[in-house]
Amino acid sequence: MTRYKKNSRLIISSLAAALILAACGGNSETSNLAQHTAMPQAAPLSSLSSTSADTVSFPGKRANYTITKISAGFIVTDNVGSSGSKTLSNVKNLQFSDVRVNLQIGDKVNTIATSDLSALIDLYIAFFNRVPDADGLAYWIDRFNAGMTQDQIAESFYSAALAYPAQTGYSASMSNDDFIRIIYKNVLGRTGANAPTDVEVQYWSTQLTKGIVSKGAIVKTMLVAAREYANDAKWGWVTRLLDNKQNVANFFAIQQGLNYNSTEETITKTMAIASAVTSSGTADAIALIGVND
Secondary structure, eight states: OHHHHHHHHHHHHHHHHHHHHTTOOSOOTTSOOOSOOOOOOSSOGGGGGSOOTTEEEOSSOGGGEEEEEETTEEEEEESSSSOOEEEEOSOOEEEOSSEEEETTHHHHHTTSOHHHHHHHHHHHHHHHSOOOOHHHHHHHHHHHHTTOOHHHHHHHHHHHHHTOHHHHOOOTTOOHHHHHHHHHHHHHOOOGGGOOOHHHHHHHHHHHHTTSSOHHHHHHHHHHHHHTTTTOTTTHHHHHHHHHHHHHHIIIIIISOEEESSHHHHHHHHHHHHHTOBTTBOHHHHHHHOOOO
């Protein structure tokens, strides 16, 4: 039985690569993968507008300041006003008028393997076509380090998607076929003339019906298969697109530690950032973030 299960997974992985990318019909990364996205994270964003003992507030927008990490903490420099520089120690967050900066995310990502971190970010991209906010990513890193598997986290993302049916298109009552079509749209942007064929849909729908894969895990399986085409002359753009979204996600959530100040902003703006990424570049997405230091 163990050998059969192992061989089944290998067969599924091999078939997945062919079925995901067959008949893609060209580079469709510019299509709108999802209108909005959900926020699978624990801490309510309403708390971000308040200032705690661990948070230092600044009156201007984040882009008006430079943040420099030093051994004793951070130096925040006002680039447009007359406030000068402030050296901060034992501070967890910086609150600006437009965003909040998580100063601990850099240390947090060092507690997880790079491949596992990449897999978590992929779930944000695949389920919702958005980049993660720093606090949400930190939350899932903690859950993973506490023993939650990637498949279990993927199931949690799916549950989060169900909580926002108007925005994500997922619903508890949808058929397996409809679910598969949404996954194709969110992962690869395959809609309209590029929509998956009935053969492709039925393959994955059968996997769900037989219990070979769960709805959460199927997304992760598709992502793994899609990345197998990195050096493919015809479909390599799929991998490049995912890699570019990964790079922008790292810049937004990890390098900059950003969180928007409301749920609505987080949903719409992180979706817009991910949608601005193409297989050939990230400049438009970085420009939307608006932070350069």
